[in-house]
Amino acid sequence: MTPGESPPLAHPAEGLAPAGPRASRMARRRGLWAAAALAALLLVPFWLSDRYVMHLWVTFYLFAALALAWDLIGGYAGQLSLGHAAFFALGAYTPVLLLQRWGLSPIAGGVLGAALAAAVAVGIGSIVFRLRGVFFAMATIAFAEIVRALLLHFRSLTQGDNGLAIPFTGERPLDLMFRSEAPFYVIALGLVVVTLAVTARMRRSRIGYYLRAIRDDQDAAESLGVVSRDVKLAALVASAALTALGGTVYAFDIGFINPDSTASLGLSIEIAIMAIIGGVGTLAGPIVGAGMIVALTQITNAALGSRGGASTALYGLLLMVTVLLRPAGLAALWSRPTGRRGERRGAA
Amino acid sequence: MALLELTGLSKSFGGVRALREVSFSVDEGEIVGLIGPNGSGKTTLVNTVTGMERPDAGRVRLGGRDVTGLPAPSAARAGLARTFQSPRPFLHMTALENVAVGALLHAPRVADALRAAEEVLALVGLAGSSGLPASALPSERRKRLDLARALALRPRVLFLDEVMAGLNPSEQADGVALVRRLNALGIAIVYIEHVMKTVVTLCPRVVVLDHGERVAEGPPAEVLADPRVVEAYLGTAGA
Ligand SMILES: Nc1ncnc2c1ncn2[C@@H]1O[C@H](COP(=O)(O)OP(=O)(O)O)[C@@H](O)[C@H]1O
Ligand SMILES: [Mg+2]
Numbered sequence: 147m148t149p150g151e152s153p154p155l156a157h158p159a160e161g162l163a164p165a166g167p168r169a170s171r172m173a174r175r176r177g178l179w180a181a182a183a184l185a186a187l188l189l190v191p192f193w194l195s196d197r198y199v200m201h202l203w204v205t206f207y208l209f210a211a212l213a214l215a216w217d218l219i220g221g222y223a224g225q226l227s228l229g230h231a232a233f234f235a236l237g238a239y240t241p242v243l244l245l246q247r248w249g250l251s252p253i254a255g256g257v258l259g260a261a262l263a264a265a266v267a268v269g270i271g272s273i274v275f276r277l278r279g280v281f282f283a284m285a286t287i288a289f290a291e292i293v294r295a296l297l298l299h300f301r302s303l304t305q306g307d308n309g310l311a312i313p314f315t316g317e318r319p320l321d322l323m324f325r326s327e328a329p330f331y332v333i334a335l336g337l338v339v340v341t342l343a344v345t346a347r348m349r350r351s352r353i354g355y356y357l358r359a360i361r362d363d364q365d366a367a368e369s370l371g372v373v374s375r376d377v378k379l380a381a382l383v384a385s386a387a388l389t390a391l392g393g394t395v396y397a398f399d400i401g402f403i404n405p406d407s408t409a410s411l412g413l414s415i416e417i418a419i420m421a422i423i424g425g426v427g428t429l430a431g432p433i434v435g436a437g438m439i440v441a442l443t444q445i446t447n448a449a450l451g452s453r454g455g456a457s458t459a460l461y462g463l464l465l466m467v468t469v470l471l472r473p474a475g476l477a478a479l480w481s482r483p484t485g486r487r488g489e490r491r492g493a494a
Numbered sequence: 495m496a497l498l499e500l501t502g503l504s505k506s507f508g509g510v511r512a513l514r515e516v517s518f519s520v521d522e523g524e525i526v527g528l529i530g531p532n533g534s535g536k537t538t539l540v541n542t543v544t545g546m547e548r549p550d551a552g553r554v555r556l557g558g559r560d561v562t563g564l565p566a567p568s569a570a571r572a573g574l575a576r577t578f579q580s581p582r583p584f585l586h587m588t589a590l591e592n593v594a595v596g597a598l599l600h601a602p603r604v605a606d607a608l609r610a611a612e613e614v615l616a617l618v619g620l621a622g623s624s625g626l627p628a629s630a631l632p633s634e635r636r637k638r639l640d641l642a643r644a645l646a647l648r649p650r651v652l653f654l655d656e657v658m659a660g661l662n663p664s665e666q667a668d669g670v671a672l673v674r675r676l677n678a679l680g681i682a683i684v685y686i687e688h689v690m691k692t693v694v695t696l697c698p699r700v701v702v703l704d705h706g707e708r709v710a711e712g713p714p715a716e717v718l719a720d721p722r723v724v725e726a727y728l729g730t731a732g733a
Contacts, residue, residue, distance in 0.1 A: 352598050352607075355587075359595045362584035365546060369578075370643055371570035371599040 187335060191328040200327040204399055206440045207334035208392055213420040213432030214341040215388035218348065220418055221426025223381045224361035225275075228414045229286030230389050232293035233263040235409035237390025238397040239297065242310050251320045256394035263390035264383045271379045287411060294409035309404025312397065322398035330399045337395055341388050342429060349429075353380055358427075389417075419461050423468045438464075495558060497522045497682050498543075498651045503552035505535075505542050505706075512538040514706040515552065520651060525673070525683045527693045527700030527714065531727055535706040536686045537579055540653045544576045545569035556650065570599065575649030579656050581636035583628035589615060589639055590624040596646030611646055618642045618672060634665055641672075651682045658689045670695055690718070702726065 194200050212234070219225050240262055241255025250258075274285040297304045304310065317325050324330065348354045356377045359367040364374050397403045407413075416439065424435025439461065446460055496519035505513040512535045520526050528536055541547040543554050545566035554562045561572050584592050593611035594604070601607040615624050618638045623631060628639060637657055644652055654673065658666050670692050677683055687693050693700060694714045702710040702717055704726035710717045717723055 350604060352602060352604055355591060355595050355598060355604065355607075358587055358591075359584045362586055363582045365566070366578065366582040366584070366643075367595065368566035369544060369546065369570060369576060370596040371567045371647060372595065373565075373567045 184335075184339065188332065191331045197327050200331055201399075202440065202444065204327065204330050204334045206437055207331075207338050208396060208399075209417070209420055209436035209440055210433045211334070211337040211341045212389055212392045212417045213424065213436045214338070214345055214429075215385045215392065216417045217421045217426050217428075217432045218345060218381045218385040218388075219378070220385075220421055221428075221431075222348070222354065222357040222361070223378045224357075225378060225382075226279075226283045226418065227286045227382075227385075228283050228411070228418060229288075229290035230385070230417050231409045231411070231413040232290035233267065233386040233389040234393040234396070234413065234417075235293055235297060235403075235405070236263045236266065237393025238403045238408045239304060239310070239393075240390075241394050242312060242397050242403060243303065245312070245321065246310070252322045252394060252398055253320065256391055259394055260387040260390040263386040267382045267386035268379060271382045272375070275375050275378050287414070290409060290411065290414055294405045297405040297409055304405075307404055307406065309402055309407070312401045314401065327399075330395070334395055334399070337388075337391055338433070340391075344384060344388065346429060348381075348384065353377055357381055361427075416461070419465050423464055496520060496555075497524075497557055498684075499553075499555040500539075500543065501553045501555075503539070503542060503554065504550045505538055505547060506550055512706050513542065513549070513552075516703070516706070516708050517552075518701045518708060518711060520682050520684060523677070523680055523682055524699070525677050525685055525697050527697030528684050528686045528703065529688070529690075529693060529700055530703035530709075533705075534703040534726070536703055537655055538706075539703070540576050540655055540684075540686070543569070544574045544653065570647050570649075573647075573650030574653075575644035575647045575651070576653040577637070577640040577644055577655055577657055579659075581633070581640040583631070583636050583639050583643075585629040586627065588625050588627055589620055589631065589635075589642075592628050592639055593642045593646045596643040599647050607646075611642075614642045614646045617645065617675070619668070634661060637661075645676065645681075649681060651684065652676065653684045653686070655686045656688060658687055658692050666692060690714075694718075 190203065191200060194203070212230070216227065216230050219227050237256065237259040240259030241250070241252035244250040244255040244258065245252050270286075270289050274282055274289070277285050298306050300306075301308075312323075314323055315321075317323065319329070322333075348357075356367065356372045356374075359370070359372060360374045360377060368374055393408060396408070400407075420435035420439050421432040422435070423438060424433065425431030442460060442464070498520040500519065501517045502515040503513050503517070504511070504515050516535070516539060518526070528539070530536055538547065542549045545564050545568065548563045552562070553560065556572055556574065559572070561569060561574070564572060584595065587595070590608060590611050593614050594607040597607040597610040597614070598604070601610055612621075612624065615621050618641055620635060620638050620642060623635060623639075628636065631639060641654070641657065657673075658669050661669060666689060673683065673685065673696055685693065685697055697714060699712065700714050700717050701708055702720075702723050704722070709722045709726060710720045712720075
């Protein structure tokens with residue numbers, strides 16, 4: 147309890163409870179830093195002329211948002227979902243189809259896709275949350291495979307594995323069609339900010355407390371009045387909706403979607419791995435993980451070509467190393483001070 | 495009318511009849527001792543009443559309301575709280591946050607729950623540990639934390655499952671004083687314990703379980719002299 151003691155087993159989600167005016171001053175300072183960082187990031191497109199590099203940034207943001215969204219259920223609720231691609235696909239297909247069939251703006255379509263993903267999450271959650279551990283993970287895989295099979299099957303709607311192309315018909319902001327990549331940079335960054343905001347808010351809320359309790363000991367949490375199924379469902383719904391928004395951004399950035407690029411097991415795994423490698427249950431972890439994997443994929447693809455599966459093997463290796471050496475995730479390497487702050491409060 | 499009333503409560507696990515038609519009641523403001531050798535069904539009784547297990551048969555009434563077989567969160571809401579025989583803190587949360595989880599039942603706003611949790615921690619003598627992760631607490635303080643969490647639910651009936659086990663005599667004395675204080679707040683307590691000295695001190699009335707059956711009930715001095723009770727304890731070479 148003395149300030150000099152070394153921190154006990156650092157856990158990223160420890161010590162969220164605010165403590166007095168000092169904490170709020172610190173929060174304000176952190177807010178200022180975040181605003182400054184955001185402003186700096188918004189300036190990037192102005193001196194980045196290379197479209198490809200800009201697209202890499204978009205990819206990074208997109209995966210950061212997806213990993214953050216996944217963390218709501220995978221990290222905070224401790225439920226290893228390997229089916230998130232299904233929500234991504236719903237978010238990709240819904241606005242594309244609505245635009246092509248009825249000319250609905252993908253801004254509205256994206257929101258509808260998110261709503262659809264949320265509704266599906268409620269249905270699927272009430273089934274899979276009966277299962278624990280590996281059975282839960284397997285059920286989520288099965289769910290995503292069903293979505294993929296449906297997308298392949300209903301060809302008249304989805305064109306099956308041929309996929310759907312979104313032809314460029316000129317600069318039309320309301321249809322998310324832009325000549326430049328810069329708007330997508332801003333949109334994807336915005337998605338990260340929204341996802342971060344949702345996550346940060348949830349962490350400090352009643353649901354955040356309940357999720358952490360459930361993850362540590364579900365029976366004990368229930369004995370304290372926590373209806374674990376409802377709490378996990380709420381986390382899954384938020385996670386699914388945000389993941390679907392990611393699907394929308396992806397679809398209109400790339401301009402082409404098919405079941406393999408949006409609903410594959412590989413994508414589900416990739417999202418989960420990013421959060422796990424970076425560190426679940428933290429704000430920085432999934433972002434760091436996304437950055438690492440996106441960078442790594444670039445390097446391996448440049449060196450070995452994208453076909454050999456070299457990057458996949460490398461993820462696996464990285465995942466193994468992380469889990470063995472640093473189960474809290476790589477972001478925990480420099481988030482140590484958080485643990486110390488909690489400790490000082492204890493001594494006060 | 496009794497506050498908590500168990501009638502004919504039964505629970506089996508496969509072939510093991512952990513509870514056999516157990517009946518007894520707890521009055522408002524009472525401390526009832528629940529004793530019996532290891533494996534006699536004490537913890538199972540707590541689990542069945544507080545919703546971790548569903549009873550096979552029997553009734554549980556709380557304040558006249560039928561709460562039989564309610565799932566654990568509903569039982570907590572109804573006013574039934576328990577500690578765990580081996581404490582089960584949320585290891586990655588601070589002591590304060592652990593208790594706040596319980597306090598959130600009545601305080602939907604986190605800030606209010608944290609304030610309430612602070613008070614409860616002070617009540618059980620853990621104020622100085624509030625910012626520490628539960629994983630950093632030694633076992634005696636984990637027991638207090640378990641207790642604090644349960645108290646944060648503002649229960650009507652509190653089940654204490656062997657809270658004194660493993661404590662040294664001075665810690666036990668503190669524990670007895672604490673249980674008295676909680677009882678003085680108007681919480682009825684079902685006190686499960688092997689440390690007979692504390693049972694005799696705290697409980698005007700005890701219920702004895704043996705092989706899932708209620709074999710005796712009455713003031714501790716009488717009950718402990720009852721041949722069936724002596725046999726139960728000697729028969730299993732326990733306690
Ligand atoms: N979840 C369970 N599954 C199977 N058997 C159990 C379970 N819980 C308790 N039992 C059995 O029920 C009996 C009563 O156990 P318990 O209630 O823990 O006794 P006590 O708390 O009095 O020591 C024991 O024989 C125990 O093995
Ligand atoms: Mg027991």
